[in-house]
Amino acid sequence: MTGAWAIATRELSAYFRQPAGWIIIALYLLLTGVVFSLSILVPGEPASLRTFFSLSGWLLLPVAPAISMRLISDELRSGTIEPLLTSPLSGASLILGKFTGAWLFLLAMLIPTGAYIAVLFRVSQPAPDVGALITGYSSLILVAGLYLSIGTLASSFTSNSTLAFMMTLFVILGLMFIEAAYANVPQFLRPAVAALMLRPRVDDFARGVIDTGHVIFFVTGTAWFLLLSVASVELRRWR
């Protein structure tokens, strides 16, 4: 675990050392700021970030692939993967460290959104529901984890970070649009398609409902993509 934590902290600090990290934060705050100003900070509406949390899947769509695209692909491009994989670090520790670093960066990116909560508490009467805020942020963190794990896998396939970005984007878009396919798939496939839908799960969290099934869905989904990433990295040794 020491190795994984070393990778995670190096990764996290690398985001803040490069302009790209700050641009990603600015982009996300711009998107969320627009949503907050136009859809939440509306006179007469209840004080809630529900719209923000419901849209979290879309708001993270351009941001999560941008964070994850260079996780492994940059190491492959620059050759720094070689000293990493020839150290006592296992492939699992490498992936876990990379993912954790990206996730921590994304969590750091969410910190400024606390300003929206402060504004709501200041201007709204009654005050926002704290429970819904906690579950909303929980869903945000879980969705971000799933997206980043998809991005980690895509990044392990190629040394081209743009290609990794596109792969991640299209897989996430596929998950987002699977809902649209629901009505058009054969009856026997509908339970499987319904199980993969993200929006109903995120909406439940945004309403303040914590469903253990939803938590398990995001955690196992993330774990699966990370396991595939470990396999992808380890298979490189056998090429």
Place this chain on the structure above:
Amino acid sequence: MLLVDGVHKSFGAVKAVQGISFELQPGQVAGLLGPNGAGKTTTIRMITGFFLPDQGRVLIGGFDTIDDPQRAHTRLGYLPENTPLYPEMRVSDYLNFRAKLFGMDRRARKNAVSHVLSRCWLKEVQTRRISKLSKGFRQRVGLAAALLHNPPVLVLDEPANGLDPSQIRETRQLVRELASDRTMLMSSHILPEVEKICDRVIIVAAGKVKADGAPSQLIRDAGDQGTYLVQSKGGRPGDDDRFSRIMTTVPYVQTARRTNPDRAGEVMDWTHWVIVSRRGAPDLREAIAHAAMQNGIMLRELRTDAVTLERVFLRLVEDADRPAAPTDAEAAPAAPTDSGAAS
């Protein structure tokens, strides 16, 4: 200390390494030589565990890189080709990060980083970003990272690649110092460097070991095939063919060829030749001079060419590049089997 036992590696249809084996004893410094595409880097990557061999095994300090990679890796320091580093990091931060990957605690990290900073002459640049360093300094950072955990085995892939002559001299001095107390394998294109640093040379070509031994031994083994450098008066049409024909009639002479067929650098029609004798030939200087005199050819230089490691290397590599002559078994028609079918 380092055992490479019959390793094979293919990439699709390309057989990059075909059964390379050698063993390095503690304290031995070996050079891995070969032309581009010979399988040097693939062999090194199998030793370091970056690639796993299709067949064969690699033991580092007695630990198998497949069965026990963690323990094998803790006994290995590795400087990959082109020294990949994180340009945005500061030198000391990078070394600290590398030390963490080897599981060192805070105090051990501090001591190890301080030790390698001074050992690799990096104290003055320890707070500089890696992106701001010259290539020579980056190479030293890579070496420092490879030495952090004080490994008994050090593998360096082209440590002098891309360096200018003064940086090569600095790196050579550093590598010599490092070689004093550990087992080392280094690949290089710069043969005089290898000759100066290594007490053993392994020459690979086409994925196989072509020669293995001390540089002096390889040179001695190749020394029975003499080479003579000659300058003859020529320049008229047909002179070259005539000289070549006369010289190949001298007993034991194998070939006589122009060193520069386009005559670059030749002055006043003095033609430069390399005459190679057969193995086991006596000194042919007198015979060459006699043949030239008898045929009215004026010579102004006739000397033996000392055998260098470079010559040994080139000869082995050229031999490997030549298409193999059919063996007796291949040349012979297939013998019918009992069933009447050719196998």
